[in-house]
Amino acid sequence: MGADEGINYQSDDFMKVIHERHGKPRVSGRGGVDVVVNFTGGDTWGPSLRSLRKGGRLLNCGATAGYAVETDLRYLWTFELDLLGSDGWLRSDLEALVELVRTGQLRPQIDRILPLAQASEAFDLLEQRKVLGKIILEPTPR
Known part of the structure; x- marks a missing residue:
């Protein structure tokens, strides 16, 4: 990493x-x-x-x-x-970061993807430090 x-x-x-x-x-x-x-x-x-x-x-x-x-x-x-x-980024930093992810030069560490309905479970996992990387909450399709 x-x-x-x-x-x-x-x-x-x-x-x-x-x-x-x-x-x-x-x-x-x-x-x-x-x-x-x-x-x-x-x-x-x-x-x-x-x-x-x-x-x-x-x-x-x-x-x-x-x-x-x-x-x-x-x-x-x-x-x-x-x-x-260090508490923040400049907009240009965020744009450069998004571009690195878009082109595959940087791959974020994603632990898991959960439906938005399981947001409380996601918070529990974070509080218990049972996550390596990020949790993505995916909205339910309409």
């Missing part, structure tokens, strides 16, 4: 896997990862921050698991971290 690596935080200890693969982040610059993309906030925020190498970047794109997170500021200044929020 484009990432160099991924960790299933539901089945694996996130920090343990980071330390095994990349070493524990050190102020000397060794260990840790360059970039973490965090879509959820909540309980994934702290481990995301602590997994970064010195000079690493944490990109936050949402807070579906909670917005009131605790940040240990010692990591921020000691490791000279870069925190970046």
